[in-house]
Amino acid sequence: MLDVSLDILVPEYIKKFEPYIPSKPDAELMKLYGCDHLYRLNNNENPLGPPAAAQEILSRFKPPKAAIYPSGDSYYLRYKLALKHDLDPDQFLVGNGANEVITFVIKAFCQEGDNIITADKTFAVYEWVAEFSGFEARLVPLKDFCFDDQGMLDRIDDRTKILFICNPNNPTGTYWDEATLRRFLKTVAGRQIVVVDEAYFEFVEREDYPDGIKLLREYPNLVVFRTFSKMYGLAGLRVGYLVGNLDVVNMIRRTCVVYSVNTLAQEAAVVALDDDDHLQRTRRLIRSEKVYLQQQMDRLNLETQIGEGCFMMVKLPMSDTLAYRKLMTHGVMVRSMTGFRYPNWIRVSIGTHEAMEAFMTALKKILL
Amino acid sequence: MKDPSTHLSLKTLLNPNFLRLVTSFAEESAKAFGLGAAEALKLTLACEEIFIYLCQAGRPDETITIEAANGGYYAQLKFLFKTHEFNPRAFNLTASVSLEDQTSLEEMGLLIASRSVDRFYITGSPQQGLELVLVKEKSYPELGELEVPEIKAIKNFSFRTPDPENLKLFVRLVVAHYPAHLYLPSFRFPGKVVDMIASGEYSAAVALGEQGQIGGGIVWRWVGNKTVELFGPYLFHQPADSQLANELVDSCLGRIAKTEAIGLISRTSTPELPERYFEHLGSVDFIQPGGTSQPWPVYYRQLYEDLGCQVWAHPDLHGFLRGEYERLAFAREIRLTRHEGERRPPYSVFAAQFDRAHHQITLRAIWDGEDAATNLAQHVKVLRVENLPNIFFEIDLAQAWQADLIPALLENGFRPRLILPYGGQADILVFQYQGGK
Numbered sequence: 121m122l123d124v125s126l127d128i129l130v131p132e133y134i135k136k137f138e139p140y141i142p143s144k145p146d147a148e149l150m151k152l153y154g155c156d157h158l159y160r161l162n163n164n165e166n167p168l169g170p171p172a173a174a175q176e177i178l179s180r181f182k183p184p185k186a187a188i189y190p191s192g193d194s195y196y197l198r199y200k201l202a203l204k205h206d207l208d209p210d211q212f213l214v215g216n217g218a219n220e221v222i223t224f225v226i227k228a229f230c231q232e233g234d235n236i237i238t239a240d241k242t243f244a245v246y247e248w249v250a251e252f253s254g255f256e257a258r259l260v261p262l263k264d265f266c267f268d269d270q271g272m273l274d275r276i277d278d279r280t281k282i283l284f285i286c287n288p289n290n291p292t293g294t295y296w297d298e299a300t301l302r303r304f305l306k307t308v309a310g311r312q313i314v315v316v317d318e319a320y321f322e323f324v325e326r327e328d329y330p331d332g333i334k335l336l337r338e339y340p341n342l343v344v345f346r347t348f349s350k351m352y353g354l355a356g357l358r359v360g361y362l363v364g365n366l367d368v369v370n371m372i373r374r375t376c377v378v379y380s381v382n383t384l385a386q387e388a389a390v391v392a393l394d395d396d397d398h399l400q401r402t403r404r405l406i407r408s409e410k411v412y413l414q415q416q417m418d419r420l421n422l423e424t425q426i427g428e429g430c431f432m433m434v435k436l437p438m439s440d441t442l443a444y445r446k447l448m449t450h451g452v453m454v455r456s457m458t459g460f461r462y463p464n465w466i467r468v469s470i471g472t473h474e475a476m477e478a479f480m481t482a483l484k485k486i487l488l
Numbered sequence: 489m490k491d492p493s494t495h496l497s498l499k500t501l502l503n504p505n506f507l508r509l510v511t512s513f514a515e516e517s518a519k520a521f522g523l524g525a526a527e528a529l530k531l532t533l534a535c536e537e538i539f540i541y542l543c544q545a546g547r548p549d550e551t552i553t554i555e556a557a558n559g560g561y562y563a564q565l566k567f568l569f570k571t572h573e574f575n576p577r578a579f580n581l582t583a584s585v586s587l588e589d590q591t592s593l594e595e596m597g598l599l600i601a602s603r604s605v606d607r608f609y610i611t612g613s614p615q616q617g618l619e620l621v622l623v624k625e626k627s628y629p630e631l632g633e634l635e636v637p638e639i640k641a642i643k644n645f646s647f648r649t650p651d652p653e654n655l656k657l658f659v660r661l662v663v664a665h666y667p668a669h670l671y672l673p674s675f676r677f678p679g680k681v682v683d684m685i686a687s688g689e690y691s692a693a694v695a696l697g698e699q700g701q702i703g704g705g706i707v708w709r710w711v712g713n714k715t716v717e718l719f720g721p722y723l724f725h726q727p728a729d730s731q732l733a734n735e736l737v738d739s740c741l742g743r744i745a746k747t748e749a750i751g752l753i754s755r756t757s758t759p760e761l762p763e764r765y766f767e768h769l770g771s772v773d774f775i776q777p778g779g780t781s782q783p784w785p786v787y788y789r790q791l792y793e794d795l796g797c798q799v800w801a802h803p804d805l806h807g808f809l810r811g812e813y814e815r816l817a818f819a820r821e822i823r824l825t826r827h828e829g830e831r832r833p834p835y836s837v838f839a840a841q842f843d844r845a846h847h848q849i850t851l852r853a854i855w856d857g858e859d860a861a862t863n864l865a866q867h868v869k870v871l872r873v874e875n876l877p878n879i880f881f882e883i884d885l886a887q888a889w890q891a892d893l894i895p896a897l898l899e900n901g902f903r904p905r906l907i908l909p910y911g912g913q914a915d916i917l918v919f920q921y922q923g924g925k
Contacts, residue, residue, distance in 0.1 A: 442790065
């Protein structure tokens with residue numbers, strides 16, 4: 121048998137990179153952990169599912185359409201987004217989830233020797249994509265659970281191309297107010313691309329929380345990410361997008377893989393944008409269940425970090441990865457946080473009240 | 489290609505005519521890598537013993553590659569060869585050069601080589617070939633009079649990778665404040681610890697007060713590809729309610745959290761180890777050459793969410809494994825296996841890893857064989873004569889044939905002590921020889 125010369129073929133930065141292995145399907149996990157149900161509270165999905173109109177699209181999908189390629193650049197979805205935000209459709213690029221548009225941006229601006237800057241305890245995909253593409257990811261420690269604006273500015277050098285800010289931050293839920301974001305953008309002064317990832321934008325009801333898209337006209341180096349995986353309940357279809365200054369987006373378009381967003385995802389996303397009622401119902405649920413969880417955690421004397429978004433963090437008096445396994449035996453799946461560099465913390469997605477009660481019951485049992 | 493300033497290699501024939509070439513390569517590379525004359529000579533003697541041994545076990549037209557590496561604080565020689573060219577039995581520690589010749593225990597080539605070096609191990613598989621590794625450490629001046637500064641309780645810390653001077657001071661503080669069994673024997677040689685950290689095999693973090701005082705520290709090292717071993721945390725005159733121990737462990741976790749490490753283990757835990765961060769896997773008995781025994785608890789922390797896996801078990805240990813997996817909440821599908829009269833290869837092969845500093849040896853199975861039980865009995869006999877009272881045997885539960893060795897282990901006085909999750913391809917089950925216990 122022939123040997124593959126992997127030692128020579130594979131770049132050093134790939135050899136060093138550790139692949140991410142996602143969890144097994146529910147049925148396999150239930151078999152392994154011996155439980156007859158599973159509350160998935162690990163991925164910040166919308167417990168109410170997709171909006172009604174999107175569900176209608178899914179149920180009416182005609183199978184023969186599966187043989188036809190989708191719109192290569194999500195034409196109707198971009199026009200719908202442009203109408204909603206009063207922008208040019210060409211300012212939008214749609215990807216197979218927001219993860220894909222992260223790759224577009226890094227490919228468009230970084231070359232050998234360049235670096236990106238983000239936080240040490242945030243959504244890990246900015247760091248991953250940079251590293252497995254051969255670029256340095258400079259990680260600035262959070263300050264009081266929040267992105268450290270000055271710390272990030274201090275790490276910029278002449279090879280820094282992109283600054284990634286997760287606003288609100290996953291997993292801490294903290295956010296930069298409009299004044300902070302403006303101050304930051306003013307200091308960067310167009311020398312780097314500033315990406316503001318607003319995956320949880322629709323969950324935030326604070327008045328001082330900035331709408332990045334509204335700032336695009338003033339700051340042409342700003343690129344905003346949004347997703348349909350969270351509030352719009354379409355995580356299984358994988359659709360997200362970026363929006364920015366036309367010239368900037370035209371550059372990013374050169375690295376964009378077309379046809380990566382399927383027909384169902386595009387059609388469901390178009391109608392999901394109109395369902396304000398779904399958005400309000402989701403917000404109400406998240407609000408009330410966060411209050412419930414906070415009260416429960418206070419009773420257990422457990423430290424929490426609750427900010428914006430559909431999740432919260434809890435510090436446990438035990439290893440988070442052990443808690444993960446023990447909770448799994450009770451049919452509850454949370455996110456352990458050692459990998460986020462928050463040892464002994466777990467992140468819990470806010471779910472239905474039934475799911476939250478199941479989580480609390482299981483948590484009390486494992487803490488006994 | 490490996491850096492030639494730290495890696496050299498020699499490819500030669502397994503022919504005694506090349507012995508001078510091989511020993512010269514060993515000696516000169518060891519000296520070039522910084523070993524003193526005495527250490528270089530010992531490594532050369534071990535190399536000579538191994539080469540002669542291999543020449544007798546193989547054929548003179550076969551090739552062997554010898555790699556010399558500079559590990560910073562040690563020099564290493566690695567012998568690489570394909571096993572199909574050899575009689576596999578020869579790689580048992582207990583095998584004599586001639587299988588028919590009843591050579592005395594003292595004259596077994598592999599054992600002789602093991603005595604001249606600090607670490608010696610055989611590893612590999614029938615598919616990938618075998619590696620025989622010799623490691624000789626450099627000689628360093630031992631810690632003299634302990635001059636350590638007085639440390640007072642410190643309020644505000646920052647956590648740093650120590651520079652060489654702070655590292656040496658940290659080591660002195662550890663030796664001054666902790667009993668010897670709670671730190672690495674190398675801590676008696678501060679310069680060696682500096683080289684160990686510089687080599688990248690070990691890492692350290694210290695907690696520095698505002699005036700640069702060292703309030704504590706922690707050391708860790710990689711054990712294989714998936715496990716990191718922790719030493720400490722060590723605290724110097726800090727209040728009992730200090731969060732420093734937690735923060736030192738956090739600092740280590742932050743550094744290894746996004747690496748390929750799956751687990752963090754602690755086998756020499758200080759009283760300050762925050763137990764709530766860890767899971768108690770069990771304990772082993774640490775036996776001194778004089779016969780006194782002390783339990784060594786083993787703590788573990790998983791770094792990733794457990795994906796679950798399948799393991800093999802012999803029915804004799806199904807209850808033990810089931811109980812341990814339930815206690816530790818590890819999702820495992822246990823599949824039972826046993827020999828049912830099928831044909832087995834005639835001879836087993838066990839690889840040995842010496843740790844003479846701890847009077848310890850760990851055996852692992854490379855080949856299954858009909859003679860497993862008698863081969864194991866022979867190993868125990870030899871190792872007891874060799875004054876190694878701590879005899880462990882590790883089996884990888886990913887391999888059904890290794891689980892099939894369980895009856896042979898039990899029959900020879902080995903008892904299961906603990907499971908190291910993901911310590912191998914799947915979990916490792918650690919047995920300890922307990923004789924008639």
